[in-house]
Every structure is written in C-alpha cells, then in structure tokens.
Amino acid sequence: MSVWEAITGPWPWYVAGPLIAGVYLLLLYFGRSFGISGSLRAMCSALGAGRRVEFFRFDWKGQTWNLLFVAGTLIGGFVGHFVLAGPEAPGLSEALTTWAEERGLESWRTGLAPVELFSWEALLTPRGLILMVGGGFLVGFGSRYAGGCTSGHAISGLSNLQLPSLVAVIGFFIGGLLVTWFLMPHILAL
Amino acid sequence: MKQLKFILLGVFFGILFTKSEVISWYRIQEMFRFQSFHMYGIIGSAVVLGALGTALIKRWRLKDLYGNRIVLQDKARTWPRYLIGGTIFGLGWALTGACPGPMFALVGAGHPVFLVVIVSAIAGTWAYGALRDKLPH
Numbered sequence: 001m002s003v004w005e006a007i008t009g010p011w012p013w014y015v016a017g018p019l020i021a022g023v024y025l026l027l028l029y030f031g032r033s034f035g036i037s038g039s040l041r042a043m044c045s046a047l048g049a050g051r052r053v054e055f056f057r058f059d060w061k062g063q064t065w066n067l068l069f070v071a072g073t074l075i076g077g078f079v080g081h082f083v084l085a086g087p088e089a090p091g092l093s094e095a096l097t098t099w100a101e102e103r104g105l106e107s108w109r110t111g112l113a114p115v116e117l118f119s120w121e122a123l124l125t126p127r128g129l130i131l132m133v134g135g136g137f138l139v140g141f142g143s144r145y146a147g148g149c150t151s152g153h154a155i156s157g158l159s160n161l162q163l164p165s166l167v168a169v170i171g172f173f174i175g176g177l178l179v180t181w182f183l184m185p186h187i188l189a190l
Numbered sequence: 191m192k193q194l195k196f197i198l199l200g201v202f203f204g205i206l207f208t209k210s211e212v213i214s215w216y217r218i219q220e221m222f223r224f225q226s227f228h229m230y231g232i233i234g235s236a237v238v239l240g241a242l243g244t245a246l247i248k249r250w251r252l253k254d255l256y257g258n259r260i261v262l263q264d265k266a267r268t269w270p271r272y273l274i275g276g277t278i279f280g281l282g283w284a285l286t287g288a289c290p291g292p293m294f295a296l297v298g299a300g301h302p303v304f305l306v307v308i309v310s311a312i313a314g315t316w317a318y319g320a321l322r323d324k325l326p327h
Contacts, residue, residue, distance in 0.1 A: 009209035013228050016210030017235030023203050024236070025243045030195060031254040033262070036290040040315040047312075055319035068193055069200040070294045076204015077213065077298030084209065092216055095225040100216060112214040113287060113301045120303050135285030136293070136307035140314025142279030143290065145325065146272050147265065149279060150289040153272075154233055157265060159240030164265040164272045171276020172283060173222075179284035180222035187285075 008086030024155050032065055035152035036073075037143035039066040081112070103188050127190040138175075146171065204295040213295045215287025222284055271327040282314075 024034045041056065042063035049056035089109055100108045107114045122128035143149040146168045148157060154172070157165020210232060211217045221229035246252070247260050254260050265272075283289050286307050288296060293311065296304040318325075 007209075009211075011206070011210040013210070013231030014235060016206060016212065017232040018239050019206050020232065020236040021239035021243060023199060023206070024240050025247075026199060028243075028247065028260050028262075029254050030199075031256055031258060031260075032196075037315075040290060040312055041319075043312050044316045044319060049316050049319060053316070053319045055322050056316075065193060065196040068196040069203070070291070072197040072200020072202075073204035073207070073291055074200075074294040074298040075197075076201040076206070077208050077295030078204075078300075079201065079298075080205040080208025080295070081299035084205065086209075090211055090214065090216070091228065092211075092214075093220055093226040093228075096216060096220040096223065099219075099223070099225075105216075108216050111301075112208070112211065112216075112299055113296055113304070114215055115301075118215070118301060118303055123303060123306060131285050132303065132307050133310045135282045136310025137314035137317070138278050138282030139286060139288070139290065139293075139307075140282075140311030140316075141318045142275050142277070142282055142314070143311075144315045144318040145275030146279055147275065149291075150233075150283075151291060153276070155236055155240055156262075158237045159244045160262045160264075161241065161244075162265045164267060164269070167269060167272040168276035168279075171273045171278075172280040174273075175277040175280020175282070176218075176222045176284040177280075178277075179281050180219060184219070184284070 005086070005088075008084050008088070010086070010088060010091040012091075020155060021159075024151075024159065030065075033152075034156045035148055036066070036070060037140075037149040037152060038063055039070045040140055041144060042067060125190075127187055130187055130190075142175070203291065204298060207292055207295045208299050213288060213292035213299065218284060218287040268327055271325075274326070282311075 027034045042060040045056040045060035097108055105114045105116055107116055117131055153165040153168040207213045217229055220226045252260050293304050293308050
C-alpha cells in the first residue's frame with residue numbers, strides 16, 4: 001500500500017481512535033476541554049438567546065476557540081472528502097451493505113450520508129423532516145440536557161473515569177438502539 | 191494568531207472523522223446494529239488512550255501551554271439528566287447518523303443539507319435552555 005493510499009483511506013479504527021485521543025489530550029494541553037456541543041450553546045448566546053433565557057447569559061466569547069474548532073472541522077470534512085479523495089469503497093461490513101441494498105440505499109458505495117434520505121429534495125418530505133429537522137433538534141436538546149455529547153461524555157468523561165458520563169453513554173445507546181431497531185424500519189418505509 | 195491552532199486542530203479532526211468514516215450515517219447504523227467492530231474500536235481505543243493520558247496528567251501534575259496546572263472537572267453526580275438527556279441525544283444520533291462534530295464535517299464533505307441539521311440542533315439547544323427549570327436534573 002502506498003502512502004497516498006494509506007492517507008486517502010479508509011482509515012482503520014486503530015489509527016482513528018488513538019488520533020482522537022491525541023486531539024483530546026492536545027486540547028487539554030491548550031487549556032481547553034474537548035466538548036463540541038458546547039459550541040452550539042455558544043452559538044445560541046451569540047445569536048442573542050441570552051436576552052430571553054438565563055441559561056445563555058454567559059461569556060460565550062470564552063468558547064470562541066470551540067467555534068473556530070468546528071469551523072475547522074467543516075473545512076476538514078471538505079479536505080478529507082475532496083482533496084484526499086480515495087479510490088476505495090467504504091470499509092462497511094457486508095451485513096450493513098446488504099441491509100442498505102435491500103432498502104434501496106445504493107449510496108453506501110459513494111457517500112457518507114445517504115443522499116436518498118439527506119438532500120434538499122427530501123427535506124420537506126415526512127421522512128426528511130423526521131431525520132434532518134427532528135433528529136437535529138434531538139441532538140441539540142439531548143446533548144445540552146445531558147451536559148455533553150460524544151466528545152464531552154464518551155471521550156472526555158470516560159477518559160476521566162466519570163460515572164455520570166458512563167450513564168450518559170448508556171443513555172446514548174438506549175436512544176440509538178430504540179431508533180435503529182424500532183423506529184428506523186418505519187421511517188424508511190415512509 | 192493564538193487562536194489559529196484551534197482552527198488547524200479542527201481541520202485535522204474533520205479529516206480524521208471523514209477518512210475513518212465516523213461521519214457516515216451507515217457507520218452509525220452499523221454500530222447500533224452490532225454489524226461491525228469499527229466504531230467500537232475507535233471509541234474504545236480513544237477512551238483507553240485518553241484515560242492513560244489523563245492518569246499521567248494527574249500523576250505528573252502536568253501543566254498546559256500557559257503554565258497552568260491541567261485540572262479536569264468532575265461531572266455533578268446526579269442521574270436523571272444524564273440518563274434522560276443521553277437517551278434523547280441517542281435518538282437524534284441514530285436518526286441523523288451524526289453527533290455535533292460530524293454534522294459540521296458533513297457540510298464540508300459535500301452534504302450542505304446538514305446545515306439544516308445544525309440549525310435544528312441549535313434550536314434544540316435553545317429549547318433546552320428555555321425549558322431547563324422545568325426538567326428533572
């Protein structure tokens with residue numbers, strides 16, 4: 001395998017996981033704590049939510065680094081997908097690709113999010129509203145209610161052996177399993 | 191430009207998420223369907239190494255870039271907010287196939303419709319803030 005092939009991926013878990021730990025530790029070294037959903041709260045404050053809601057009356061400028069970090073993440077998505085575009089198909093398991101094919105989701109071959117479900121055309125369909133508008137709302141509501149998302153609880157919290165974070169991660173899985181096993185079949189049939 | 195490092199680290203993070211397919215809706219379905227080790231390997235190895243690093247930071251009383259002791263805050267030990275909030279988050283994670291970081295990476299990776307998901311997530315955060323006093327924590 002050439003270096004270019006290794007960089008363009010797909011990157012295996014044993015490369016990605018340690019690098020995520022590296023990002024977490026580097027942020028600690030930079031005097032910050034890894035917690036991406038905190039940027040959503042800062043955006044609310046920057047948009048003026050503090051005028052009506054006390055929860056958003058805080059010094060959001062202290063979260064400027066987090067806003068820059070997510071802006072960087074957006075750019076990184078572009079670089080990763082287009083500049084470092086690999087010829088290879090995704091490394092998905094056959095069990096999953098078979099499942100996707102059976103449901104008419106052909107985009108697993110090329111995409112990261114299924115264009116059949118996540119597109120401007122699909123946005124105003126019942127399916128699109130549930131997945132994009134509903135799903136996004138639940139992520140924002142739930143992460144702030146739980147006091148963190150995957151980065152804040154699953155990575156930072158568990159790394160610091162926090163029992164509350166373990167409870168939150170168990171919650172992430174309760175919610176995720178409920179959707180995947182009970183709701184998603186109905187949503188895909190809409 | 192002492193803020194530049196956060197942009198650069200974010201860019202690296204976005205590349206890492208894209209190339210390891212963490213931002214793939216399919217990967218999230220696969221994880222919740224227990225059809226691959228990939229996501230468990232990523233989260234598991236990140237936590238093991240993160241915990242090792244955290245333990246060393248505490249043992250050696252390491253300082254950050256600005257010379258301050260690195261102190262990690264303990265999470266408040268209540269339970270309803272973590273279980274209920276976590277479950278609500280999990281519902282959204284499986285629906286969108288994205289937690290907050292991947293939402294931003296997906297916009298860059300050719301899925302601009304995820305801007306709608308981000309706006310919804312901001313609205314959800316706002317709604318939580320407005321209802322906070324009425325919710326069990």
